[in-house]
Amino acid sequence: MTGARNAGEPKQSSGPEGLGYTLWRYDGAQWHIKKDCPVEGAMASLPPTVPGEFDGQLRATSCVLAS
Amino acid sequence: MRVSHPVRVAAESSGFLSRMVKTEIGSVEACVFRKPLLKVPGKGLAADSETAICGLLAEICGVDEHPALTVPLAACQACCQSHKPSKTHPNSIVASLLVGLAERIVRENGTPSCSVEKAAKLGAWAEKCLPAVSFDEDDTQDSARKQYGHLAGIVADDIERVLPIPAESTSHPQGHVRNWSVGITTAPRRLPTLQSCAESVIQAGWKDPVLFLDGEVAIPEAFSSLNFCHRTPALGAFPNYFLSLSELYMRRPHADAFMLIQDDAVFVPSDATKHYLERVLWPWDGPCMASLYCSKKYNQSTAGWHLFPESWVWGAVAFVFSNAAVKQILTSPALLAHRSQPGRDGLSKIDVVLGQIAKEQDIPLIFPSPSLVQHIGTTSTIWDHARAVNARYADQFIGDLLPST
Secondary structure (H helix, E strand, O other), X not given: OEEOOOOOOOOOOOOOOOOEEEEXXXXXXXXXXXXXXXXXXXXXXXXXXXXXXXXXXXXXXEOEEOO | OEOOOOOEEOOOOOHHHHHXXXXXOOOHHHOOOEEEOOEEXXXXXXXXXXXXXXXXHHHHHOOOOOHHHEEEHHHHHHHHHOOOOOOOOOOXXXXXXXXXXXXXXXXXXXXXXXXXXXXXXXXXXXXHHOOEEOOOOOOOOOHHHOOOXXXXXXXXXXXXHXXXXXXXXXXXXXXXXXXXXXXXXXXXOOOOOHHHHHHHHHHOOOOOOEEEEEOOOOEEHHHOXXXXXXXXXXXXHHHHHHHHHHHHHHHOOOOOEEEEEEOOEEEOOOOXXXXXXXXXXXXXXXXXXXXXXXXXXXXXXXXXXEEOOXXXXXXXXXXXXXXXXXXHHHOOHXXXXXXXXXXXXXXXXXXXXXXXXXXXXXXXXXEEEXXXXXXXXXXXOOOXXXXXXXXXXXXXXXXXXXXXX
């Protein structure tokens, strides 16, 4: 049995806390940042790769650790 | 604690579901909130018109008429494919539309029935209802809709081909589990998942799980013969979990394995799962615990069983404990210390505490990647608007990787 990788990530709660979130708005073709709310040391993730369904749709993505 | 008989119902239901019983669930035509706008001469309103009024938005905002209540067909289609929304728990489509509506009302300095202040609060609330997903994840997906009946005929060898058995288990046949003590913890949910969970547990080979009901939970009629423990008033997730684990031990103190499953877990519907696990557990003597659920956060590049080196935090969806491990956990000072935290702090974070105890007491914690269990909770019993998305979801679930039989 092998030891698991990715063991170096900082401990996080299993609850809704995390690194913050980014709110994206779909304009029918692309996602644009509407609001960026990372915690200290974090930043917005890549834009959503799953297209939206309609103009005006919003999606929140988890922020990631700033490199 | 008062022990009483919970209400048994013929099937899980919600008011919304019961209104859709005669039409296909998930179809735009079945949506009770949708009022099409396009009038077809001589034929009245057409149900597939390109735009419609969303009655749920109107209900939430308390606004009867507003241009922003008009929504495109694409939005309705996406909404109907997602998990069922309600006034208090909108899905991500309704939440998106609500933010837009609220912003327009604020720009217009309010309406007679929705002040600027009310609109601002609604908009902020709707924003919080959007689950924070990974950038490559679709937040409209309802994992509870996925079916795995096509895997009913698989055998343990099929699972083993995808998830190799560790060498330690093969060379330690005397450690193989033969006696189980199994339970399912459950609490009230707006969108119940107990039926799906219990069905899958029984189909996976454990025929008599004990149901541990925290608060007013209806037991589906199909499971009326199962033993249960009903706690009222509800204690909270953390106390229910560890009291339930204790009861599993008290009921069968000599069991080889104690498995406690949360009610938003699903297994592949074949007893191959149980047979497979009896080949894996336990790879060595002494205390050991296994999470059958592997969150996206813990995916490994090599398929198989892995030893978790740090403190586990992502998910107590389905844990199995060896006899020695359950005794160590139930007598751990950390258990009581966590419960004694003030307010709601001592009522949650089961996974964090299990991970902490395992780490502190050197209890090996193993887990499979891909996951043997999927987390389908659309609405959480603990966190107000948390859903099984992102790290609270297994994007590598064995049910999606096995070939049909």
